[in-house]
Amino acid sequence: xxxxxxxxxxxxxxxxxxxxxxxxxxxxxxxxxxxxxxxxxxxxxxxxxxxxxxxxxxxxxxxxxxxxxxxxxxxxxxxxxxxxxxxxxxxxxxxxxxxxxxxxxxxxxxxxxxxxxxxxxxxxxxxxxxxxxxxxxxxxxxxxxxxxxxxxxxxxxxxxxxxxxxxxxxxxxxxxxxxxxxxxxxxxxxxxxxxxxxxxxxxxxxxxxxxxxxxxxxxxxxxxxxxxxxxxxxxxxxxxxxxxxxxxxxxxxxxxxxxxxxxxxxxxxxxxxxxxxxxxxxxxxxxxxxxxxxxxxxxxxxxxxxxx
Numbered sequence: 001x002x003x004x005x006x007x008x009x010x011x012x013x014x015x016x017x018x019x020x021x022x023x024x025x026x027x028x029x030x031x032x033x034x035x036x037x038x039x040x041x042x043x044x045x046x047x048x049x050x051x052x053x054x055x056x057x058x059x060x061x062x063x064x065x066x067x068x069x070x071x072x073x074x075x076x077x078x079x080x081x082x083x084x085x086x087x088x089x090x091x092x093x094x095x096x097x098x099x100x101x102x103x104x105x106x107x108x109x110x111x112x113x114x115x116x117x118x119x120x121x122x123x124x125x126x127x128x129x130x131x132x133x134x135x136x137x138x139x140x141x142x143x144x145x146x147x148x149x150x151x152x153x154x155x156x157x158x159x160x161x162x163x164x165x166x167x168x169x170x171x172x173x174x175x176x177x178x179x180x181x182x183x184x185x186x187x188x189x190x191x192x193x194x195x196x197x198x199x200x201x202x203x204x205x206x207x208x209x210x211x212x213x214x215x216x217x218x219x220x221x222x223x224x225x226x227x228x229x230x231x232x233x234x235x236x237x238x239x240x241x242x243x244x245x246x247x248x249x250x251x252x253x254x255x256x257x258x259x260x261x262x263x264x265x266x267x268x269x270x271x272x273x274x275x276x277x278x279x280x281x282x283x284x285x286x287x288x289x290x291x292x293x294x295x296x297x298x299x300x301x302x303x304x305x306x307x308x
Contacts (some may be wrong), residue, residue, distance in 0.1 A: 099219020
């Protein structure tokens with residue numbers, strides 16, 4: 001009898017992540033109040049928005065691992081003052097987009113971006129702005145289609161060195177048990193860290209609440225862990241060297257106090273691509289998109305003016 005009880009108890013504990021996931025809200029039930037529009041692409045529905053004037057040069061922004069597309073709202077407002085139209089979208093598994101199953105690797109994210117660009121009839125002369133993991137996605141796209149690129153702008157991009165705490169690393173490298181720990185322990189720690197930031201004044205109003213809301217969405221935790229194991233596991237030396245050879249203008253903007261993508265990555269990127277232009281936002285951490293947006297826009301204004 002004791003063994004039976006123990007077996008049942010282990011089975012219940014093992015299935016806790018599945019039970020919790022079943023209680024989360026599917027993306028389609030969260031879309032009634034969503035701004036913007038939706039596109040049905042090859043892997044599912046993608047939420048997107050156009051920000052800025054109806055006419056003007058286009059910039060396509062790709063967000064990071066856990067921050068949905070509103071992370072660019074403040075930067076987009078600044079770019080709109082410069083006459084730019086900004087296209088933002090939610091990566092699969094984030095925001096209001098679907099969360100399809102399967103490895104979230106380079107091919108997965110490049111298909112979503114390629115599909116959306118085709119849907120919006122954006123073919124060539126592209127300016128991509130990638131933040132954090134979005135920087136790695138934008139870099140992979142630019143290296144795959146250098147002839148379509150006008151410029152690549154990277155904000156604290158992944159694809160070089162990424163700092164991980166021990167719990168995050170354990171979840172990433174450990175099959176099955178890592179999934180359980182990520183779903184039951186790591187996500188609680190991450191949510192607590194976000195809640196400690198509630199009430200602070202950020203450049204994007206409600207950005208912390210939006211990030212917390214994602215944890216209630218079905219497929220979000222699975223998507224984050226899969227991205228860590230695939231897209232964020234890339235080292236993109238070959239891609240950056242190729243962009244240098246192809247003459248694609250690349251800009252890197254870094255946070256001086258970034259504890260996720262360390263500032264030492266600036267030197268790494270310079271080694272890989274000698275023609276890259278780089279700037280540092282003083283006092284900024286990894287969340288520079290919504291803590292130092294004015295400084296980022298000031299840098300982008302000078303950069304875009306020079307490149308144009």
